[in-house]
Amino acid sequence: MDACYQLRDVSFRYAQPWVLEGCSLDVSDGEILGVVGANGSGKTSLLKLMAGLLRPQKGRVCLHGSDVATLPPLEMARLVALVPQESQVLFPFTVGELVLMGRFVHQRGWGWESGEDLRIARHAMRIMEVDHLATRTFQALSGGERHRTVIARALAQHTPILLLDEPTAFLDLKHQIDIYGVLKELNRERHVTVVVVSHDLNLASQYCDRLLLLHEGRPYRTGPPKDVLTVEHLRVTYGCDVLIDAHPMTGTPRITLPRAEARPHLIPQ
């Protein structure tokens, strides 16, 4: 397996405190890497650094050996598609128009869509089950439908690397496992490398080859889910005790949240 991403000693901050500090990471070609960690542990920043949307103050983010900072946006977008946590569309674009924008890197000049663009966009919409919404405007969709539209756009981009930030947030149960099913299938059939930030430890545990557990801007543990998701590690990084057993179908770690005690006098009378 070749190294796809190489992060060397990457530090990043927006203002004063470091969001990420001394972060080193290798992502192999064709793996599914899950990035987990508590709120504010630097997951989203890490993903944006990998997508080239943020530049580290220290260290280097390399993609296939070249520094992401030196790659022009067009070249970057041919290699990497990013699904952000939230998307806002101000103007009344339809689902079809938005998914077709994923074809930008493959178009030239004035850029009217080719038959190939339409075919791929249509297919991406069918995979994400938004094809029946194609002529609806983005604003008229529910949160989950919007999110699936944005994922469909990333699929239409046809990149060898997919970065996803909380792809299952807003989604109902069926679409949660559907998304991971699609990622798994892309990974197997097209050898797509997937980096997925997730709050859902159970889904990450089931579907990811490897997990990166971030703690206060630093990698705390990296490895297969069964090594990373332990009671001890989660106590340190998330600050709570969880129950862990094996998933009845896959045998991967299954996390169950304990019942929290009522906290008297927390809410003033």
Next chain:
Amino acid sequence: MDVPILASAPADMSFLPALTARRRARALVVLVASALIGIVLCLQYGTERIPLPELARILLAPGAATDSAAGVSPAVIVWEVRLPRLLLAFLVGASLATVGVALQALLRNPLADPYILGISSGAALGAALALQFGLAWAIGGFTAVQLCAFLFAAATIVAIYRIAVADGRIPVQTLLLAGVIINAILSALILFITSLSDSTSAFRLFFWLMGSLATLGYDGLGALAVTAVVGIGVLCAQGRNLNLLSLGDDPAQGLGLDVERVKRVIFITTALLTGAAVAVSGLIGFVGMIVPHAVRMVLGPDHRLLLPASALVGGTFLAVADTVARSLLTPAELPVGVITALCGGPFFIYLLMSHRKEAIG
């Protein structure tokens, strides 16, 4: 998953009715035809009405009619007075509407136009200075007033850009705020210049600031026409880029757009267009905001169609508005800015209300 990843789907356009080539072509043909018909109809009106049959004769046989016994012949009125003025109005309207579309996409703010950013005020200050100091020179067909407007608009853009840019990016909020502040400073300076003027030129400045399309003749038209055609052409070529840019900096870059480069192109082009338009017409306020809105409501937000369509609609709109402005109270002439605001406002409210239901339902 029901749909196999590697399967293929038919390449039909049924899911994109707004994008079909036929619909695009039809929209543009209709708009070009409306523009031509609008201009011909407007040629009838003025101090003296020229009936359509006579107008047709004049238009079809140029140069054949200078035989009027007394006064100015209708042919001269049509060719030397009304047509250049209508073309001027068309070019200014087209420029302002296109600039509006570009700025709204750039700032992801449907209320953005050259006025909010202070670009028009910058151009107006330049023009006011040139008028106040009576600069009469010209370079290559561009008058001193035009060049000053143009330079000050560009300087305003650069100033706003410098204030708002951070780490090579332009956060939208900072940009808008910078625009508001620059606008306030420039307006104060314009008022200062006006207060220094004697009453005649103060009145002239005041009238010009309200937005008027006083005749330049063909000489002044040439420079504007070159700027407008080049500028609008450059912006229209950015349609695909503006679609992405309107999604936000990060999504646009993620989809492969060189965001900062496109922003620079838009800034420079909008400065040129605004400077050229303001220099000849003063502050005409409603075109850059209302035309893009109206066109977007009817034809959708795709900038590849929205930009040329807004240029055509903006041009026709201002040509008609100017005709109304100068024929309503003949021989007196209203500032066209008053007309654009008075008919633009209610139209805008109507569009907003009739489309709100569809947009939600």
